[in-house]
Amino acid sequence: MTTEQTYETVDMMLNMGPQHPATHGVFRMVLTVDGEHVVDVTPHIGYLHRGSEKLAENETYGQVITLFDRLDYVANLNNELIFCRAAERLMGIDPPERGQYIRVILAELNRLASHLLFIGTYAIDLGAMTPIMYGFRERERIQNLFESVTGARMMHNFIRIGGVKEDVPPDFVPRVRALADDVQRGVEEIDRLLTFNEVFLARTRGVGVIDVPTALSCGLTGPGLRASGVAYDVRKDYPHEVYPYLSYKVPVGENGDCWDRYYMRVLECYESLSMVRQCLDQMEEGPVMAQMRRIARPPKGEVYVHGENPRGDIGVFLVSDGTDKPYRVKVRPPSFCNLVALRPMMRDAYIADAVAILGSLDIVLGEVDR
């Protein structure tokens, strides 16, 4: 008697993360793969959940800023800015103009640093080793400037409710000008090396395409949404701070693929540099902090403020009960919402594409998990 065994092929579950080098932190996605084809993807998050929102309810307004530093730890100043703007709206404060200029300069430089990091890590996701070194080199210049202005390289706690902590160092303007020229050269160098590289084009063009209705339905914002063809930029559509004084371009893509998402960020690097230069031209001497009580105690009420982070549209919903601690702080983290778009993008993807698509979303897990 012969024993007959029947064999059937099953899809393989491939667990990517939380210790996978291409998941940018402690992100985990479970890929169902059929050979090299990705059939389905299930993202799992929460490995870095620190309860920032709960913690914020037990800190004073000034202390909450430090928690925001640690959300998107690649673009700290943008995060500080959005919380301070929310608290200021609640209190009805407008920071002095010089303070606003300093905020915008720092925020745009931080956006630049974040995009440089993205370009480098994205290249390394795709197997190119060199751009990350160039990216870090340029980011290092920006970090050095931040260190001389805020005293810290990453967790600045510099933007405060009502302005900024203190005035910039006396050599700030010439230094930033020199820095902008250096970084411009660096970005151009990376751009020349990577953007039109044939292998890079082959890996990113037409990969991870997302159309506008799906992108909107998933809540995709920032460069990802603009790559799909929606000219939505908070700085443009709901101008705040000194953005109305600046002239700049909002790059908009057409195809919504990985290459578009990458190239939007490259173009934004140039725009950020241009904005920084304009701010330096316009900035005048003056106070940097609004006159207000030392301890912020906003009146009872609630406010929803959103702003353009490097990764997308960050929102802060702030409820005050009239005490010196916020009653509720809720962040709309752009990376969290962009991750929802991961699944629609993964249609017809290969395993290698999964890495390319995840990289093009540019997530920061500190913000996803809070």
Next chain:
Amino acid sequence: MTEQQPPEEQAAPRPAAHRGPPVEVAAEVLDAQGERTAGALRLALRDMAIESGGRDDVPWVRVARENLTRAVDSCVRSPNLRVDMLHCLFAVDYEERIELNYALFSLGKGHKALLKVDLPPDEARADSLTGVWEAAAWYERETHDLFGVEFDGNPDLSPLILFEGFEGHPGLRSFPLHDYEEW
């Protein structure tokens, strides 16, 4: 050392105080854009609106829990509002009620609005919006994690940012900040 020393002539005299003049505290009012949005909201929601208000360019409208899907639907369909994005979902625990805030954005028309729904804390249950926006799935899972709100119609309310088996809902005010056991 790569940092060059500051040039001498840059050391301009600084203003004595770095703090500006005192500021007026603005009242909680809508600006022009907010008024336009509020008008469009009124047209879209009609009698479903229980209460309304707002600050700056973000008006809010409170609707009854039963009307949530209908209200969202009319906001999406309304020609003046044309909401196309669920920007976020916030839950606030006011102890006597849990308030859900749906941030509805219309990128095409430039409208931003909050849709509020009050839930009783003992029966925190609302209709899911997953049929309207894919993004709602994760927002609702997160809200379910942190506030214990049940969303009828959400196919998967498994823990998203908490680990499996975590007991309690840390977003609630009643959840202690310090004295719970680490796993």
Next chain:
Amino acid sequence: MRSKPVQLAIAVVLLVGVGVLVAVFTLALALLGEPGDDVTVLTVGKIVIALFALLTLVTTLGMSLVWLERKQLGRMQGRVGPTRVGPFGLLQVVADGIKLLMKEDVSPGSSSKAIFYVAPLLVFVPSFVVWLTIPIGRDLVVRSLDLGVFFFIAVSVLSIVGLILAGWSSNSKYAILGGFRSAAQLVSYEIPLILGVLSVVMVADSMRFTDIVDAQASVPYLALLPLAFAVFFISGLAEVGRTPFDIYFAESEVVGGPFVEYSGAHWAIFFLAEYVNTFLVAALGALLFLGGWTWPFGELEQYPAVALFLGKTYFLAVVIFWVRATLPRLRIDQLMNVGWKMLIPLGFVSVILVAVQRFYGWPTWTLTLMSVAVLGAAAFVQLRLQRSDAVATAERYAQHAVAVQPSRSRPAPESQQA
């Protein structure tokens, strides 16, 4: 930090050391008998000594590539590479090797232990065995086989088995994916590699490496067969898994592929095999296309000839590392497209061109002309068209970006009013 003279002295000693290795290898070869000798303990001993000298030489040359790659990549990326151990960081490789040997050798509990531990050897042994017939100088070869090129191809294919077994026996999903990838990749790229080599063999009328090199004494085959060289070099990159074909151990995708579960000495063997293979491809390129130890300006003494050959080899290695510093990684389907739709047809075209030229007895420069024409057309179609589309798209994005003008006017700064 040691003083400069000491560092230079160590560097000189290391350089001399390579020379000494070559000399030992020469002596060992002199000890070696003829193939017809009786097999005695003495002849076996001689063979063991010769093989040991060869192993040491090959290992040293492979390790030198590790240093070269780290240093070169460092310089290309605005870093300095290793500097601390030894002069110019030359001994860093040795330090790393010692560290790896001293590490605990961990294997997954569910792996097939026997296969798991044999697999590294199955990868390393073929890449070593082919050196039996690869000459590093006119007479510096263990056995100059009539079918040397054939032997090389037949043996080097065997390392695929080791990679697949390593991937399978690890009982890890990433490893098995990497194993599958390596099987698909290496088998596919054997064909264009063989076709590239075949063109050379047809022109040289011999499969013996020394004959092929001697035939290039006046004109290296690179000038005659640029098409065959391109096919050979690209598929050679794929054969040894260098960027942009480092797909089977792609760190950001399958986290090291077949090697993911290996550690310590077994991983070191994989690592060494990779660099020995890289050196092998560079050496083959130098032998088959760059004229090996010959140059057009007359005949060289033995040691200068070896230095010339090593120089050509290192030059090709530098090109390989340069490619690594520049290019991202291909995807598996694109890899297959490049192999089956581009390299194999081009390889056949190259073989046909040589056949036609040989059959009709056309002058050799016609071969160059035809090769360049085909290569240029292929490069244009493959590279230029895609790129021009992307460039046009990028220009459109830059032009169509939504320009935002200042919506509020700002009072002119006081300094300008004054």
